[in-house]
Amino acid sequence: MKKALRTLLYAEWLNFKTERSLLLFALLILMAGGYGIYSGHAEIQRQRAKIEHLDHLYQENIAELKTKYADTADAGDIGYYHATFARHMPDSWAALSIGQRDANPYYIKLRLLAVHNQLCSSENTNPDKLATGSFDLAFVLVFLLPLFIVAICFNLFSAEKERGTLALVLSQPVSLSTFLLCKLLFRFGLVMLLVVLLTAAGILFTGAQPDGRVWVWLGATTLYCLFWFGVCYAVIVLKKSSAFNAICLLGVWLLLTIILPVIINVASQIKQPVTEGLALTLKQREQVHAGWDKPKDETFKRFFAHYPQYRNTSPVTGRFAWKWYFAFQELGDRSVESLYQTYLSKLQSRADWANRFSVVSAPATFQVLLNAVGGTDLQAHLAFVKSARQFHHRLKAYYYPFLFNDQPFRHADYNGEPRHVYQAKPDKAAISMALLTLAISTAFVFALAFVIQLFTNPELK
Amino acid sequence: MAFVLEAKNLSKNYQEKQALKPLNLQLQPGEIYSLLGPNGAGKSTTINLFLGFIEPTGGMALINNLEVAKHPVEIKKHLAYIPEQVVLYPNLSGFENLSLLSSLAGFDYRADTLNDFLIRSGLPSEAINKRTGAYSKGMRQKVGIAAALAKRAKVLLLDEPTSGLDPKASNEFSELLLQLSAEGTAVFMATHDIFRAREVSSRIGIMKAGELVHELSSGELDAYELEKLYLNYMHD
Incomplete structure (x- = not known):
């Protein structure tokens, strides 16, 4: 058995190295992977550079304000005109799986004004570009690698039968299952070689931290490849023609990588509609604008209920005062608080719903897993938004004493202003869940293949 | 008997x-x-x-x-089997095909022994190391015979x-x-x-x-x- 395995593996190698089309395809996958790594790295580098440039903009803004306002400025002027930033720093693995980092904002410009509108606004991006997604290593592994597996496996049995070499080999003391196992093993080895090469190149080129995630990434990719080998095996054991196998496997690829994920996405939007985003923006806007027309006493009464420490602040006598302006901004935020919490929880529910149903599509599960490894999934974005909101609270905590205690804001006070950087982290819970789902999908597809094999005519002629 | x-x-x-x-x-x-x-x-x-x-x-x-x-x-x-159409791996030489088949049969022949089987079955010596994709039906048949000989x-x-x-x-x-x-x-x-x-x-x-x-x-x-x-x- 061992000798037969060795011999068949060697024969596979001899055949493979003379098969130019397969060599070319393997080379194309390597090139696509290489470009994916480069492209992902370039995108993340661009984001890093932009985030670093925010410091420059921030300092520039302070310099302008220092010129415009004297050393004893009204904190309201500063709070209104001074822009600071919440920054979402990418994880070192983000370049390998960009995930939602190209669709969601990775920095938010924040002023002391009502926060919810600011959290929801971001720079415009070309929707056509977003629709096609990013070309990163994850894209190559999720979408292209299965095609390579299909290309090297679809005729694994049928070609031998159609060519006539099967009879000659099986007239030797080798069983059909050993023969198929060797062919699958060789191809699996080849695919894993490409995976290891691309992963190593990705880690080295992008500077990804070589921590435990190397094993998670390789383990998940191995499971994913096994899943596709299982799919190929299930079709191969039907013992149909090469043409049938090719069409069938391409159909499965199309179904699992494109059709099902689109259906899940659309269904999640119908099943879990999130309408609160627009509603809270409108409500907050109405509340803030209505603040101009409401009696100042009423505004302050409601404001002091939340900030009793400023109850003894000097009264506003004139037509306008910054503390009155920021008080109704604050009340605008508070009026949509429950709506905002509903908005966040619905976003989360929609993502949970989609993730739960992605169990039917191993590519979708694998993509979720790689994004979780890179800290580029929806969870990472929501955590960043939550952190940005907390940062806004810290800003208010810094500025409100100046505003409501009528303290002058000095140039030196800029130095005490809180700063924000949120460091993306891998989503461990999502990783564990996706790994489990992927393992179950792989086991299921192999069980299905064995059942098919059991009920398929074992005869070779 | x-x-x-x-x-x-x-x-x-x-x-x-x-x-x-x-x-x-x-x-x-x-x-x-x-x-x-x-x-x-x-x-x-x-x-x-x-x-x-x-x-x-x-x-x-x-x-x-x-x-x-x-x-x-x-x-x-x-048993050894020679079908009507002996089909070999076209990218491998007659020698490599015979080496594969005899290894699968459990034999570890030296290169000169494998060559002897091919020559005994009538394959021209200059064809032994050529890809079998270029072989005639008769030549492929001879590799099949050599495989049968090698299998004893x-x-x-x-x-x-x-x-x-x-x-x-x-x-x-x-x-x-x-x-x-x-x-x-x-x-x-x-x-x-x-x-x-x-x-x-x-x-x-x-x-x-x-x-x-x-x-x-x-x-x-x-x-x-x-x-x-x-x-x-x-x-x-």
């Missing part, structure tokens, strides 16, 4: 069609048995049953006293081995069969070639519609009489 190939009430049905009616047959070491019959008579079905490529509906096929259906891998250590099998199964071979190659093939027979290999051959069958066989069977309708020793009739007998059965 022990039989190296045996059929005991061996039969095969495909749904309603009886491809092979119960067949009883024994071959001793060194015997050459030719099975004559038109296309669809059941000759290839019989060979496929001995190879374990298909499962019998009834009875059993035995190779070296082992039941084929129960020992599908083990029995292949004792007790039974050689041949399915229309001389079909498409030129007279010289066909004659060389006959000589090789006689040589193998003298060394103790039993040969079971399905063929249309009445002349060649009579020349090399010790026994001949005539098969029609899945049934062995006549069996004779090759010395009983000359080629002309054998052909007449065969045609009589076919016209019935």
Whole structure:
């Protein structure tokens, strides 16, 4: 058995190295992977550079304000005109799986004004570009690698039968299952070689931290490849023609990588509609604008209920005062608080719903897993938004004493202003869940293949 | 004497069609048995049953006293098979193909021994290291023969081995069969070639519609009489 395995593996190698089309395809996958790594790295580098440039903009803004306002400025002027930033720093693995980092904002410009509108606004991006997604290593592994597996496996049995070499080999003391196992093993080895090469190149080129995630990434990719080998095996054991196998496997690829994920996405939007985003923006806007027309006493009464420490602040006598302006901004935020919490929880529910149903599509599960490894999934974005909101609270905590205690804001006070950087982290819970789902999908597809094999005519002629 | 190939009430049905009616047959070491019959008579079905490529509906096929259906891998250590069209891996040379097949059979031959097998089977020495994709049918047949020689099998199964071979190659093939027979290999051959069958066989069977309708020793009739007998059965 061992000798037969060795011999068949060697024969596979001899055949493979003379098969130019397969060599070319393997080379194309390597090139696509290489470009994916480069492209992902370039995108993340661009984001890093932009985030670093925010410091420059921030300092520039302070310099302008220092010129415009004297050393004893009204904190309201500063709070209104001074822009600071919440920054979402990418994880070192983000370049390998960009995930939602190209669709969601990775920095938010924040002023002391009502926060919810600011959290929801971001720079415009070309929707056509977003629709096609990013070309990163994850894209190559999720979408292209299965095609390579299909290309090297679809005729694994049928070609031998159609060519006539099967009879000659099986007239030797080798069983059909050993023969198929060797062919699958060789191809699996080849695919894993490409995976290891691309992963190593990705880690080295992008500077990804070589921590435990190397094993998670390789383990998940191995499971994913096994899943596709299982799919190929299930079709191969039907013992149909090469043409049938090719069409069938391409159909499965199309179904699992494109059709099902689109259906899940659309269904999640119908099943879990999130309408609160627009509603809270409108409500907050109405509340803030209505603040101009409401009696100042009423505004302050409601404001002091939340900030009793400023109850003894000097009264506003004139037509306008910054503390009155920021008080109704604050009340605008508070009026949509429950709506905002509903908005966040619905976003989360929609993502949970989609993730739960992605169990039917191993590519979708694998993509979720790689994004979780890179800290580029929806969870990472929501955590960043939550952190940005907390940062806004810290800003208010810094500025409100100046505003409501009528303290002058000095140039030196800029130095005490809180700063924000949120460091993306891998989503461990999502990783564990996706790994489990992927393992179950792989086991299921192999069980299905064995059942098919059991009920398929074992005869070779 | 022990039989190296045996059929005991061996039969095969495909749904309603009886491809092979119960067949009883024994071959001793060194015997050459030719099975004559038109296309669809059941000759290839019989060979496929001995190879374990298909499962019998009834009875059993035995190779070296082992039941084929129960020992599908083990029995292949004792038999070699040359199909009508020997198809080799086209990207590998004749030498590499033989090396693969003999390794699978469990033999570790040195390169010069493998070359000897190829030369003994009649493959020109300059073709040994060329890709078999460029080989003629006769050359591929010779690699198949070399694989059978290298396997030192007790039974050689041949399915229309001389079909498409030129007279010289066909004659060389006959000589090789006689040589193998003298060394103790039993040969079971399905063929249309009445002349060649009579020349090399010790026994001949005539098969029609899945049934062995006549069996004779090759010395009983000359080629002309054998052909007449065969045609009589076919016209019935």
